Amino acid sequence: MEYFNIFVKSIFIDNMIFAFFLGMCSYLAVSKTVKTSFGLGVAVTFVLLITVPVNYLIDKYLLQPGALAWLSPSLADVDLSFLSLILFIAVIAAIVQIVEMVIEKYSPALYNALGIFLPLIAVNCAVLGGSLFMQQRGYSSIGEVTCFALGSGIGWLLAIVGIAAIRERLRYSAIPPALKGVGITFIITGLMGIAFMSFMGIKL
């Protein structure tokens, strides 16, 4: 039951975009059509699903204070947590490189549609943020961590597909020239954020 709680919480209540504003740059830049947004959302979910559990293992057995005790008792007071950032990023960059090669081989159309934004998943705040939140919140098992990763990815996917669908329809609206494009997207994302705030009081 705990797994389901974490899963639903990560999608709606702790939504990566509307609650924490992570991954906004590619969210704003790629959301012009629903198809590419969906492709990017799936790629980000996949990267999160792999990197967050791997980083959890690295954090648990290598980085936390006292984590190295399994190697030898004399290392029990070594605290390598200051290396977290660089190790997490290294894992993320490697996984994104692999995902990029896999997509290039199996779906060249999606690869061309995503263009530069596929390698940019490596610097997507949502992906690094997922690992950092996992470290900060202290989940107790790899199952919980996987549910968190899957939920966060799906939440991000929902947000980017939602704004893409709205922007596709906005093309036929009479928006003041100074607001066209980025300006109105910000305001609409703010309104969507207000809507998602309605989930805040839910206790699972």
Next chain:
Amino acid sequence: MKKLDLIKLPFSKNNPITVQVLGICSCLAVTAQLKPAVVMAISVTVVVALANLIISLMRKSIPPRIRIIVQLVVVSALVILVNQVLTAFVYDVSKQLSVYVGLIITNCIVMGRLEAFAMSNKPLDSLLDGIGNGLGYGVILVILGFVRELFGRGTLWGYPIFEKLGLYNIGYENNGFVIMAPMALILVGIIIWIQRSHNKELQEKS
């Protein structure tokens, strides 16, 4: 490009947040109060300026295939340094900023300026460009932090201004909504609106 332009342009015409649309994530999350906003602005300026300088010094000897990895390593090292400095000297603010200091690594402004400028320009120009973009980012952060703290809590930098002015006695209430996350997005949208109304060439044609 003249040296002074490198610092002036990112302030308004090429502002990283409102024109280049980079660095949005952190700008929205840390501006609920003025003090974390200023600390974040200084941190990002330091990281962008130094990263630009270092990568520009190395630019002729980085193999193209691994340049993203080299950039990430340099930026990560700088952010770890900045993180330790913040934890040591302004511990309460660093707790408020929590994961967002680490997220400076993935701050699009840093990577964006490295790719767009530092990889193909001289070190001094890159340093100035980094400082300029950091300041442009800082301006927006300070505006957001100022509005959100003043109207959301009635304080500025922790100093209870509205209370001292006696506004609560005549029935003024804090606008609690402004502290919440979505309001920052709407405020940035309004800033973009105002900026683009003044500078017609920034408006998108479609």
